[in-house]
Amino acid sequence: MRNVWRAVLDGMTPYDAGKPLERLAAELGLPELVRLSANENPLGPSPRVVAAIAHEATRVHLYPDGGALALREALAQRLGVAPEQLVVGNGADELIALVALAAFERGDEVVVPEPSFEPYATSAILAGARVVASPLAGYETDLDDMRRKVTGRTKAVILCSPHNPAGTIIKKAPLLAFLDALGADPPLVLLDEAYCDFADDPEYPDGVGLLARYPRLIVLRTFSKIAGLAGLRVGYTVATAETCDRLNRVRAPYNVNRLGQAAALAALEDGEHREQTRRLVLEERAFVSAGLRKRGYAFPPSQANFLLVKVPDAAALRDKLLRAGLLVRDGAGVGFPGHLRISLGLRETDERLLGVL
Ligand SMILES: Cc1ncc(COP(=O)(O)O)c(C=O)c1O
Helix, strand or coil: CCCCCHHHHHHHCCCCCCCHHHHHHHHHHHCCCCCCCCCCCCCCCCHHHHHHHHHCCCCCCCCCCCCCCCHHHHHHHHHHHCCCHHECCCHHHHHHHHHHHHHCCCCCCCEEEEEECCHHHHHHHHHHEEEEEEEEEEEEECCCHHHHHHHCEEEEEEEEEECCCCCCCHHHHHHHHHHHHHCCCCCEEEEEEECCCHHCCCCCCCHHHHCCCCEEEEEEEEEECCCCCCHHHHCCEEECCHHHHHHHHHCCCCCCCHHHHHHHHHHHCCCCHHHHHHHHHHHHHHHHHHHHHHHCCEEECCCCCEEECCCCCCHHHHHHHHCCCCCEEEHHHCCCCCCCECCCCCCCHHHHHHHHH
């Protein structure tokens, strides 16, 4: 019989994002369900974003700007890079896939922390590359182990800081030492900074600032978290113009929609909303962390907008929280059995959370 599908798909399962929130709430007979399982922005988008989307809505019959020029120019100005050093994607997710499509071939190795954000491995496997897993040391990225796993066949190393799901960061000195140790002809280093806006450790490095010194670096960021645009899917990479040129060769012509581009531009202009989000996350992180500690829970200190909490029976506790109207992520689904990954919410939500715990 003719085998029409790629053999690599036999080992893959479709990503299961769970039931739609409203459907789940209805099934449970709950008037409301708060999602604390997807690390979203509890404040919602900026009012300026909502206005920009409304304004743009009458023009959705027109294709978007395929090069996202206005958005790249605005980002370039903020980040102190050239617009040619940016590629905008349909969420950071798409850019992970584009890196794989542009760089990975059969036989290539990709060193990935284990566990970590799942699409890294999926994209590499789909591209035919071999994933070389580097186990976390506790909750920390083990750069020594990752370095040891880099060989002549390594096409890329993927780092995530703050790490999803652990919430930990890679500090500047060890990161620089790692990048230096890769030598003059290093593999690509994809540094995923999806949660960078929530880091307040003074030793947290600015990935974009490292590009001049490490040209194989690709910094990945998103409007999903800090700007609350998860539903519109806008992310970007910052890299050398040469790297961006390669990514653009595999990018679909109109990969970022018109509303997403308008919204991201408006979000960039609203520093107040950004600051409000950051302040809320930092305050709630301290509040929930203190509440958890008081109740005897153990968890790594988080630099992200979520906490990974060690619990005696994750499935039972997730269920209990669900019945109380709070949806959290069972760590078993993200490589940390015996844990819950809990996004930080508004104060009222977080008080309810601690109440149940
Ligand atoms: C570490 C990490 N990278 C990338 C993404 C994807 O972001 P986006 O919504 O822009 O696709 C996420 C989303 O949760 C994430 O946790």
